[in-house]
Amino acid sequence: xxxGVGVLAAGLIAATAVIPGFGPRALISSISGAxxxxxxxxxxxxxxxxxxxxxxxxxxxxxxxxxxPSHHGVDMAAPRGAEIYAASAGxxxxxxxxxxxxxxxxxxxxxxxxxxxxxxWYVKVLHAGVFATLYCHMETRPEVEVGDAVVTGQLLGxxxxxxxxxxxxxxxxxxxxxxxxxxxxxxxxxxxxxxEERGAPLP
Ligand SMILES: [Zn+2]
Numbered sequence: 001x002x003x004g005v006g007v008l009a010a011g012l013i014a015a016t017a018v019i020p021g022f023g024p025r026a027l028i029s030s031i032s033g034a035x036x037x038x039x040x041x042x043x044x045x046x047x048x049x050x051x052x053x054x055x056x057x058x059x060x061x062x063x064x065x066x067x068x069p070s071h072h073g074v075d076m077a078a079p080r081g082a083e084i085y086a087a088s089a090g091x092x093x094x095x096x097x098x099x100x101x102x103x104x105x106x107x108x109x110x111x112x113x114x115x116x117x118x119x120x121w122y123v124k125v126l127h128a129g130v131f132a133t134l135y136c137h138m139e140t141r142p143e144v145e146v147g148d149a150v151v152t153g154q155l156l157g158x159x160x161x162x163x164x165x166x167x168x169x170x171x172x173x174x175x176x177x178x179x180x181x182x183x184x185x186x187x188x189x190x191x192x193x194x195x196e197e198r199g200a201p202l203p
Contacts, residue, residue: 063190098119137171175188
């Protein structure tokens with residue numbers, strides 16, 4: 001079984017209520033301001049941007065299944081080193097290592113394990129519509145940096161097994177925010193439906 005991210009971002013918006021469904025599109029421009037100094041305006045986060053699957057690999061673990069209710073994304077099994085692409089145009093708001101073991105920071109440059117916590121090397125991209133996508137467990141430091149504008153399908157990094165992971169795979173989240181709450185793991189929705197609605201169904 002592949003493992004994923006149970007703890008990531010749980011503290012970010014701790015206690016915030018889950019956001020049901022998708023917020024009104026009218027909120028898009030109102031949140032185009034700063035995310036930690038990163039701007040997501042219509043130029044870098046075009047509202048009409050196309051969507052594409054982040055990797056051509058099968059979903060092997062579902063969103064918030066009965067066995068894993070706190071699994072806020074899907075796992076897509078792919079060989080180590082496979083390319084991971086931005087699901088849509090946007091701006092990179094996180095590109096870093098997130099891993100810990102027994103409360104101590106842990107390397108992302110080695111394989112993680114079920115005992116290691118965190119997303120490993122990962123990227124979060126903010127998109128128009130107050131959406132964000134999250135890509136976890138990369139093999140090495142991501143190919144993008146915070147503040148980078150990315151286009152649909154741009155290379156973000158490579159599949160690995162860093163962080164809370166038992167074998168190489170991509171943990172992919174689709175998160176929905178609004179003008180008050182930034183997109184986060186607690187506000188994630190099922191990527192299978194999210195991507196299907198955007199014409200980029202997961203395999
Ligand atoms: Zn996962």
